[in-house]
Amino acid sequence: EIVLTQSPATLSLSPGERATLSCRASQSVSSFLAWYQQKPGQAPRLLIYDASNRATGIPARFGGSGSGTDFTLTISSLEPEDFAVYYCQHRSNWPPNFGQGTRLEIK
Amino acid sequence: EVHLVESGGGVVRPGGSLRLSCAASGFTFDDYGMTWVRQVPGKGLEWVSGINWNGGSTGYADSVKGRFTISRDNAKNSLYLQMNSLRAEDTALYHCARGVGGYVFSDYWGQGTLVTVSS
Numbered sequence: 001e002i003v004l005t006q007s008p009a010t011l012s013l014s015p016g017e018r019a020t021l022s023c024r025a026s027q028s029v030s031s032f033l034a035w036y037q038q039k040p041g042q043a044p045r046l047l048i049y050d051a052s053n054r055a056t057g058i059p060a061r062f063g064g065s066g067s068g069t070d071f072t073l074t075i076s077s078l079e080p081e082d083f084a085v086y087y088c089q090h091r092s093n094w095p096p097n098f099g100q101g102t103r104l105e106i107k
Numbered sequence: 108e109v110h111l112v113e114s115g116g117g118v119v120r121p122g123g124s125l126r127l128s129c130a131a132s133g134f135t136f137d138d139y140g141m142t143w144v145r146q147v148p149g150k151g152l153e154w155v156s157g158i159n160w161n162g163g164s165t166g167y168a169d170s171v172k173g174r175f176t177i178s179r180d181n182a183k184n185s186l187y188l189q190m191n192s193l194r195a196e197d198t199a200l201y202h203c204a205r206g207v208g209g210y211v212f213s214d215y216w217g218q219g220t221l222v223t224v225s226s
């Protein structure tokens with residue numbers, strides 16, 4: 001079973017700043033990694049799949065990078081609506097686990 | 108517009124059964140794999156099960172294997188999750204979601220149906 005560890009657990013930033021979220025896999029997942037955003041009371045929203053592909057309708061300020069065991073979600077300039085919880089997920093093997101999440105909060 | 112609406116949740120005793128349904132609209136249902144993902148309120152996400160476009164391939168989390176069965180009816184644009192031998196730890200909000208490139212990653216999600224397993 002591949003374990004995904006996200007860091008930091010909580011990230012406090014201000015609108016306009018750059019956010020860098022990390023997801024580390026316990027073994028290689030190649031490029032089979034996705035990122036989701038979840039706001040309170042809402043279902044998750046797919047941002048990035050297969051490490052670097054933006055999902056339909058996702059703004060260009062969201063970018064994904066990495067391969068193997070180390071992945072990064074970057075939000076180039078935070079908008080007020082970006083403050084939420086972010087999860088990574090792999091699909092390299094079974095089970096396709098999620099990470100525990102990073103909470104991005106307003107500083 | 109893609110729309111996914113789950114139903115069938117409720118309160119059930121340990122050892123009991125429930126069948127969740129997901130009604131899909133706004134896309135060609137049999138072009139996509141589908142998934143079930145659950146979330147304990149206030150906690151993280153857990154992928155539960157997935158099914159490919161024609162039901163010929165399915166996958167389950169170890170925690171539900173042998174107890175849950177995923178299925179679909181493409182004629183009815185519907186996805187199902189039969190849950191048997193329910194345990195307290197199955198208590199969660201269950202989301203159905205449309206698959207991206209298979210039945211693991213999911214691009215559109217329903218709002219979920221709450222399952223509570225309690226005596």
